[in-house]
Amino acid sequence: MPFNQKNLLGIQYLSPDEIITILDTAESFLEISKREVKKVPTLRGKTVVNLFFEASTRTRSSFELAAKRLSADIVNFNLNSSSVIKGESLKDTVLNLAAMNTDAIIVRHSCAGVPHFMSTFCKSSIINAGDGFHEHPTQALLDAFTIRERKKSFEGLKTVIIGDVLHSRVARSNIFLLKKMGANVVLIAPPPLLPPEFKSLGVNIDFNFERGIEDADVIMMLRIQLERQQRNFFPSIREYRNLYQLTKKRFARAKKNAIIMHPGPINRDVEISADLADSVKSVILKQVENGIAIRMAILYLLLGGKDRETTN
Amino acid sequence: MKEKIKAKVMDSPKMKRAFHRIVTEIIEHNHNLENLVIIGIRTRGIYLGKRIAKLIKDLEKIKIPLGVLDITLYRDDFLEFELQHMVKKTEIDFSIKNKDVLLVDDVLFTGRTIRAAMDSIFDLGRPKSIQLFVFIDRGHRELPVRADYVGKFLPTSRREIVHVHLKEIDGNDEVLITEPSGIIK
Numbered sequence: 339m340p341f342n343q344k345n346l347l348g349i350q351y352l353s354p355d356e357i358i359t360i361l362d363t364a365e366s367f368l369e370i371s372k373r374e375v376k377k378v379p380t381l382r383g384k385t386v387v388n389l390f391f392e393a394s395t396r397t398r399s400s401f402e403l404a405a406k407r408l409s410a411d412i413v414n415f416n417l418n419s420s421s422v423i424k425g426e427s428l429k430d431t432v433l434n435l436a437a438m439n440t441d442a443i444i445v446r447h448s449c450a451g452v453p454h455f456m457s458t459f460c461k462s463s464i465i466n467a468g469d470g471f472h473e474h475p476t477q478a479l480l481d482a483f484t485i486r487e488r489k490k491s492f493e494g495l496k497t498v499i500i501g502d503v504l505h506s507r508v509a510r511s512n513i514f515l516l517k518k519m520g521a522n523v524v525l526i527a528p529p530p531l532l533p534p535e536f537k538s539l540g541v542n543i544d545f546n547f548e549r550g551i552e553d554a555d556v557i558m559m560l561r562i563q564l565e566r567q568q569r570n571f572f573p574s575i576r577e578y579r580n581l582y583q584l585t586k587k588r589f590a591r592a593k594k595n596a597i598i599m600h601p602g603p604i605n606r607d608v609e610i611s612a613d614l615a616d617s618v619k620s621v622i623l624k625q626v627e628n629g630i631a632i633r634m635a636i637l638y639l640l641l642g643g644k645d646r647e648t649t650n
Numbered sequence: 651m652k653e654k655i656k657a658k659v660m661d662s663p664k665m666k667r668a669f670h671r672i673v674t675e676i677i678e679h680n681h682n683l684e685n686l687v688i689i690g691i692r693t694r695g696i697y698l699g700k701r702i703a704k705l706i707k708d709l710e711k712i713k714i715p716l717g718v719l720d721i722t723l724y725r726d727d728f729l730e731f732e733l734q735h736m737v738k739k740t741e742i743d744f745s746i747k748n749k750d751v752l753l754v755d756d757v758l759f760t761g762r763t764i765r766a767a768m769d770s771i772f773d774l775g776r777p778k779s780i781q782l783f784v785f786i787d788r789g790h791r792e793l794p795v796r797a798d799y800v801g802k803f804l805p806t807s808r809r810e811i812v813h814v815h816l817k818e819i820d821g822n823d824e825v826l827i828t829e830p831s832g833i834i835k
Binding site: 375 | 723736737739740770773774775
């Protein structure tokens, strides 16, 4: 199925068929990273910009490697040495980058909706690498790819997402994607981190870890975002650990062949016990590996073919 | 696009005879068959490759490794497409370093596919040699490419289309020349 999108703003805007196309395309790219010469000439002459207004190592370097393995040129925009600290507006920054004839801009920003805003005036393809608490589509796609690799299909899978759901764009993108693909989703978190409004997305919520994880096929842990805890969403890290850490004992309640996922970076022994994170049940490093193939597929699908009209 | 059939050039027995002849040539030409590997270009090259490997096994009792190549990512007209072609997997699970590679495709036309395939092979390793097998050579080369083994030379006009049909995917073995019906711009 052809893929006719100019931007990747969020999972919300993709159809199930488009999601499958992305996953299938990524399947073909997986092998390139295992070659001795990890490069194909496909996107030679294309220019991609990494525009990260928030810290990131994994996503930024994953996009960078993906672009390089497709022979595109990539520029990393470093916030600290940029004109943003001189007071340049977001729109001006983006217009200036676009004036350099870039083909795609990968953006991460602490405000939800920034990629969407950029897409309204920028002729380059915009790829959302995380906007506020809104979406992180490539993470959800690589998670889906990893799940499909292990479980073959999404239909009827019980997926539990555990942790700081409130602040998590990864959780939102994953919820959109898993619901579109027919999986069941259960969210588990302390009540302050799990507002009841989430139910409107068609998911179940549970404040009790032991009950919620029962018979799960896929367990997605979220990072406790220590930098966002100044408002005291839970009394102490110790209490969080006691009630919501994924331990061997709790994991035993899930299905025998359940897998453990985590978008990283991990707080070892906070949201997940270290031995489980390193166990054979964990696919955490596989997610990182698959991330490059997914991002190659996205760049390929957005930048391949003739220039399209500047519409979504 | 509708196509109308102009001629059936080969049928199943003819194709079978051509196959036998070429496989004999391949065996004759490659003194060290143990060093030979076959790489089929998607899609029909895969099935042609399988047939060659089977015939060599029947005749010489040697099992030739078989790989599959998808050249989409190496095409020179990649950025001209209206929409991207679907990329499929390249599946070559053996090393091609210092091997004699037999590249297999159904029709040789402009030579651009073979150029892309050779680029792709060199990214996978440095083979000792590359030989080319095509079932039909229809002329109109745009690059200096020639085949080492040819099932049939078939003079065509540019407007015509050559179809190699294979039992494995098309239901029967035949070679057809067709022409798009209606006016082309």
